[in-house]
Amino acid sequence: MDLIRRLGAVVGPEHVLTDPAVTVSYAVDWTGRFRGSAAAVVRPRSTEEVAGVLAVCNEAEAAVVPQGGNTGLVGGGVPLAGEIVLSLRRLDEIGPVDTLAGQVTAGAGVTLAGLQARAAAAGWAFGVDLAARDSATVGGMVATNAGGNRMMRYGPMRAQVLGVEAVLADGRVVSHLGGLAKDNTGYDLAGLVTGSEGTLAVVTRVRLRLVPRFEHRVVALLAVGSVATAVEATTSLRREVPSLEAAELFLAEGLALVCRVFGLPRPFAAEHAAYLLVECADHRDPEPELARAVGRLGPLVLDAAVATEPARRAALWRYREAHTEAIATLGVAHKLDVALAPGSLPAFVAEVPAVVARAAPGATTFLFGHVGDGNVHVNVVGAGDGDEVDAAVLGLVADMGGSISAEHGIGRAKRRWLHLNRSPVEIDVFAAIKRALDPRGILNPGVLLPPR
């Protein structure tokens, strides 16, 4: 096949994989829900090679699926119909930390863990953290505008990206990596590409801001009587404690399951309706400040556990983080990732179980998430393929003004639901921008927007 030969001429034949036994791992996502096939997997090692690959594919009108660590959750990075997989993992160079600016330039294939290590070695930290840190790559995190646990303090990936180098569909390169905090010289291409799920351009390098490393951390688990109280407490703490960087929510049912599955001690003598887990980090011990702010919440807080030692902090986080694994012991969970305005969150949490029960009788619903961002992960066990649940829950989300995809993106999984959040005019604008940057529609066709 001439295309394969031409791609080999760009990256070297050994970096164009066509053996199905090899390419299969690139053609299935890690949840196993999206499984396809690749015409080939191309592994360039530089921006120039990415440019060469895209020029060849664009000329041939061959569809390309960019892929990083393949940890996406919405089928945005796997080939479903024999596309070319463009693996960015070999673009794993990371520059020196600019210690004056607090910035670093990283290749798309650098893992989050690699980035974090580089930042830490220079006395800095990176503002986004998530569980898939050993596999997730910078390029994929940019493509999906990754969120994670610390977002309420540092913002999502888009807030860390000070500039991108990217290859357009036709192989031309745009590069703006100066990292200037203030730079009003034209449209915000970095922000536009971030979160575009590989449909507008292929990011090859990014200039990232770093954040200070803090020596002192405190974690508090607060028992509260309702989700409404958890929301109110979160707003109050956010206003009063600038060092707050995480606010997580879980409920009685989730905690009971986690304790049962992992044999963990219950955190409090009594059972409570909802639990708020908060973490603060600062150069000074933030515990007194947090304690005062919690004190001002008065009777809203029914019980509290506070930890400053790493092992004790991890033990409190475990109640939240073990939810996914604990739920998995009950069966394959259908997962939704939605966001609501804080004022709508209590009603949403109250209504979801009944809405799910109508859509999938006998299914069990677990809710937890990043309450600081209004982000709720809805996990439904025993719902089959989840189509009915999607329709019911996402419809409820949209009715309440929420987002059907808080942090995972639209990908292929949620494209059919995009109209719930976005008007025909908005989707038209997305398509116009897509056509402007990728007129032949070769980049990730079918992701976010219908294929051309």
Added chain:
Amino acid sequence: MDLIRRLGAVVGPEHVLTDPAVTVSYAVDWTGRFRGSAAAVVRPRSTEEVAGVLAVCNEAEAAVVPQGGNTGLVGGGVPLAGEIVLSLRRLDEIGPVDTLAGQVTAGAGVTLAGLQARAAAAGWAFGVDLAARDSATVGGMVATNAGGNRMMRYGPMRAQVLGVEAVLADGRVVSHLGGLAKDNTGYDLAGLVTGSEGTLAVVTRVRLRLVPRFEHRVVALLAVGSVATAVEATTSLRREVPSLEAAELFLAEGLALVCRVFGLPRPFAAEHAAYLLVECADHRDPEPELARAVGRLGPLVLDAAVATEPARRAALWRYREAHTEAIATLGVAHKLDVALAPGSLPAFVAEVPAVVARAAPGATTFLFGHVGDGNVHVNVVGAGDGDEVDAAVLGLVADMGGSISAEHGIGRAKRRWLHLNRSPVEIDVFAAIKRALDPRGILNPGVLLPPR
């Protein structure tokens, strides 16, 4: 003229101004550098009316210049060739503060001062502040991605904008004002429109994040031996003092002028090469934390004045803020607004006077700015129209990897210099996006990009 009649049918004839004696104030910017004429000034009072106006203008292929408070500095908001001025000032409704989310929805015509007052009344603050607060409007600040004094803590306008309602060139409306912190449902239209200088769409309403109000503030003026030391100290304070929200730089010559013109006492007994003005704000008194961090700078700080009382804080700020007015007493200043990476800032400041002197013999250069963002305002007195100075200084900026427009934008004033910062491919991409959203090129033609 049929167009005028049709516009009158949309907004009411009394809101289509055509008397040159009236429209003249809309056709000159406040610096007096940009002076043109308007075919008419149209003053809609709602998104629907803006939509009607644009539909009429698009059909007639009549060029439209959106205008807010007309405080722009690069000629981006004034008609130069008989365009229709679309004044957004009547869109001055502001919604109630959502105290749970810490957000507010504001019309494009709301002034910054009005927004700040609304936020303060609800116990919150707004993250962007600038001197033109009584005239500058939310819409204009979005269009230019305004920066200002607090940007190092809260980011520019783009970081405050959680969603926009905007009218496309053809009159269609996109509206996404839910204010969700996490919302990965498509391209970042809000971020794209922010900073697009009225060339992609007309913003009519925005959802804005608010920030906590702090009770305690401390201002310190630090005398240092060089710009390099000022930069190093800024990085150090930024890392060690999370409550830091401003870091401003000025030099010996500027301080001497300010003291002479306004009869101010010199802040220190000795004269020093450079001065760093920092401000911290927190719920606790940030003075001890700042003092410790300044103490760790050791001999880098040659002298220091610290103020916590409002009048004393204002007195320290006066040394920095009076620069513009003091320079104006010497003549009309040619002003450049550039940004450099912190590592390049000292060399830039060192080289600029000689570069200016070669371009405009006899001219005097003053430099000051927001060192926390690498943003330097270059003021040149006695340079005539400044063309030679622009070429020389902006060329130097570009050679050093800096931005030729840190916070003012490109407008019409700097369009001819855009190529210094942006490659032909990037400018091509800008133009493709512009064509996708405004195919007839009616929105602010000649701003940022060449007219169609």
